[in-house]
Amino acid sequence: MKWLIRSPLLVLFLTLILVLTACSTGGLPSPSVSSQPTGTQPAIRAEDYAGLLELVAKASQNPSPYARRYYMAGADSDGRQNAEGSASQAGDNKDYSQTNIQVEGVDEADIIKTDGRYLYLIANNRLVVVDAADPAQLIVVFEQKINPYTEKEKTIVIETPSELFLDIAAQRLVLIVTGSVQERYFPEPEETKPSETKPEEPAPTEGTGSEGTAPDERPAESTGAAADRSIWYPYYNARSYTSVRIYDIGNPEAPELVRQFTQDGGYTSSRKVDTSLYVVSTRYQYRIYEARAEDLKPEEVFPSTCTDPSADTWTALPPDRITILPDGDLSNQTILSALDITADSAEPDLQSLLGSSGQVYASAGYLYIAAWQVTWSGKENSYPTYNTEIYRFKLAGAKVSEAGKGSVPGWIINQFSMDEHQGYFRIATTTGDTWSGSQNQAKNNLYVLDGSLNVVGKVTGLAPGVTIKSVRFMGSQAFVVTFRTVDPLFVIDLADPKAPKVLGELKIPGYSTYLHPYAENLLLGFGYDVLTEKEDRVFNLGLKVSLFDISDFNQPREVSTILLGGIGSYADVLYNHKNLLFSREKNLIAFPATLTARDADDPKTYRQPSYQGLLVLGLSADRQLVLRGHVTHFDKLGDPFGPEQPLSEKEMQAFFGHDAVYRAAWIGDTLLTLSGRQVRSASLDGFTALGKVELPGYDDVNQGYPYPYYRGIMVD
Incomplete structure (x- = not known):
């Protein structure tokens, strides 16, 4: 296709590396036979090889100023939408919630899943399984800590569990972990004998730093055996990666790791269709941003995979799986992998784009x-x-x-x-x-x-x-x-x-940042109530949930609204659809929110927090949005419409930290809410508290890091 540049130079490049080096990190993929040089082709001299690498280096340093690609901020053959969202997927009658997805039949990863008895969740840098068979006696039956910080002599490995998939029929759980391996390079002191005279301008040497820094680039008084490398700040060369870990959950109380696969780049998005898993990661390759061509290696320039990131055994993707985009920034790379989660030994299928990354959408x-x-x-x-x-x-x-x-x-x-x-x-x-x-x-x-x-x-x-x-x-x-x-x-x-x-x-008035189908002729909108002043100055006054009647496409109507909180209020559902817990059959429209009190006389004034927890909305008999109930884990502020209350520093840490509800699920007639500290159960009819269980690691302030952090905020 015209848009794809499957450059034969890539094949020659990897072939030459294989010939000119005895081995490289993790080994090199074999180029296809049809792409290998033949006897009729001119011999490739070292100058040609260096020239090729120079092109790669220059392309990374100087992308075209007229055509650059950037990450887009903010990833169903017939495109049918899933109006049931978290309630159920088409064709099943399971009495438990599922992740609110965009496309029917295309599952999306989340931080909590359930099979109708067990909750599988991510909390406090751990994979946790909770037995919810008895809502009054919730039990943590399994936990596995994903060590967030592992320090070795020359490397630091940082890992955070991101999301998970659950396939009940296949008895598989997929945990997606985002990680980074950082290589540390200490400038070694240079031994200088008394009889030797150090030249004024030493000849360039092989760099030991992440950007080819010469060992001699350091203060002269630090040379000699007396220099202590512990006082030197090390150089860092970080490599982000996405790790896919597949567990057999034949016994949900003892998940067994059966497969691990790691690809370059930070986690972007993923999808699952039946037992086929698709993972997208994005890599920005700083290594080649200002590197010399002779320093480049295929596993550094091109997207790679490995089985153990800390062992530094990366293998570059085969040349026929690498696509260079015209005028793209080659250091901006996208990696897409596909694998069957039931095939424990099959190699994943991979594709990569060099020069672009962005938002992800998937059909079946x-x-x-x-x-x-x-x-x-x-x-x-x-x-x-x-x-x-x-x-x-x-x-x-x-x-x-x-x-x-x-x-x-x-x-x-x-x-x-x-x-x-x-x-x-x-x-x-x-x-x-x-x-x-x-x-x-x-x-x-x-x-x-x-x-x-x-x-x-x-x-x-x-x-x-x-x-x-x-x-x-x-x-x-x-x-x-x-x-x-x-x-x-x-x-x-x-x-x-x-x-x-x-x-x-x-x-x-106001606006919706997320739209969700309620029924064929009804549409929900989640967003903000606003106040508009002179010169179009706009203030977000609080949360607003709207119900639209779309039975007449020519005349859509807002038939009901409910306002929640005041200026400064926030709900993740506004920008992350997975936060919505929805079931039309159960009259359930629920999402976590943090509310501030609204000042009727001066709505633009910020007030103290008044509530944090799950808000449960529903429709009345006359199709009006109503607040059916709520569940909070911070009992001091238990009323969504209550007055503001001053909080101590410790209470603020709990309010915004381990007591903040950030997901919910339901099993049968039981509502389950998740925070960093605990899982609580309540009845769906009346929301009466039933039970709770504390989660491991919630009181680990540093979460395994060597520095005092509290949920991402440094503390004394």
Whole structure:
């Protein structure tokens, strides 16, 4: 395909490394026979090899100023949406919650899962299993600490469990760990004999630091045997990685590690379809940012894998699995792996992109990576052009392969800006500048791409001067929220992919950052209530949950709202859909939140915290949002609508730390809430407390680190 540069130079590069070195870290993959040099080809001299490495080094140091790709901040063959979310997936009648996902049949990792009896969760840098068979007698039956800080003579390994998958039928648990291995290099003192005279400008030597620093680059008075290397600050060369650890949970109370696989880069996102696991990581390769070509090695330049990061046995991906993107920053790399979680010995299938990283969306058949590209024309007083480059990969069981590339103007906010439906890919973007007074005014757009990822339909120019806050695709419709001073909810008809059109628009105060289907004709919005003053000054006054009636696409209506807390209130569900615990059958709309008191006379004034815990909403008989109940682990502030109360320093640490509820699940008629300190159980009918169990490690202030940290905050 035209967008892929499968450079034969990569094959020659790795072949030459294999020939010119007896061995390298972890060994090198064998190039394909068809790509190996033949007798009819000219011999490759050392100068040619050095020149190739020089190109790689220069490309990393000086990416084109006119086309750079950056990480997009904020990863269903027919694109059906999962309106049940955490309640259940289609076709099952399981009486327990599941992770709130975007696409039906495409599971997403989370920090808590349940099989209907046991809770599998991540807490305090541990994998923990809690037996919830008796809600009044919760029991921790298993814990495994992921050591966050392991120090060796020359390396430091830092690991944090990120998320997990649970496959009950396959009796497998997948733990995804984000790690970093840091190599420490101490400048060794130089022995100088009395009869020797040190030259004024010593000849360059092989560097011992992470960037090829020469040993002689240190104060002269520190040379000699008397120098103590313990007083020297070491150089660090860090390598981030994502580790996949698969456990057999045939006995849930004694999970057995049966497989471990590690790939380069920090954890970005993952998906699971049946027993096929897909993991995306992003690597920024500082090693080649300002490196000399002769210092580069394939396992340093290109994405690699290993079985033990601390052993430093990395193996570069095979050349045919490495794709270089035109004009990309080669140090910005994406790695995609696919493996069957039931095949304990099968090697994972891998693909990589050099020059790009971005947001991840996946259907049952394809995985998409959307990367932000900024292009400058170089002309004076010109504005940059923003584009989203879309890279598609075909998912076929435990195999993954490239399947096309597309491009649309603008940038996206998150994975919900993308969707696949009946062979078409839909994406909502914002173009232009978002700051006030810019002549390059922001506009919002929706594009429809065909199976070849060519644009075949579009709606452009929505809500000039504002930006997209949330998007939700539901079959042949798209719902887009934009905001600057009011919240326009657009309803876009996509029934004809080649002629999409806006059907309706609703302007209301506030805005929604996450939209969730409640039923076929009802849509939930989670966001903020706002106050708008002169010159379009906007204040987020507190949380707002809205219920929209979308039975008439031409006239959407906000039929109910509920306001929670005051200025400074926050809920993770606004930016992480996995925080929503939803079941229409159980009339359950629940999410953790931190609330501050609202001052009716001066709503812009920040007040003290008034509540932290799980809020449980539902619909009344007349379809009005109501607060059904709440569960807190910080008993001093137990009323979501209660007054503010001053807290001591210790109480503040508990309120924002180990007593803060950050997830929930349900089994049968029991609601289970999770904080760093404990799991609590309550009845779903009335939310009466039933039981609780303390979690291991919650009182470990440092969480295994050698420095005094409290949940990421340094303390005395």
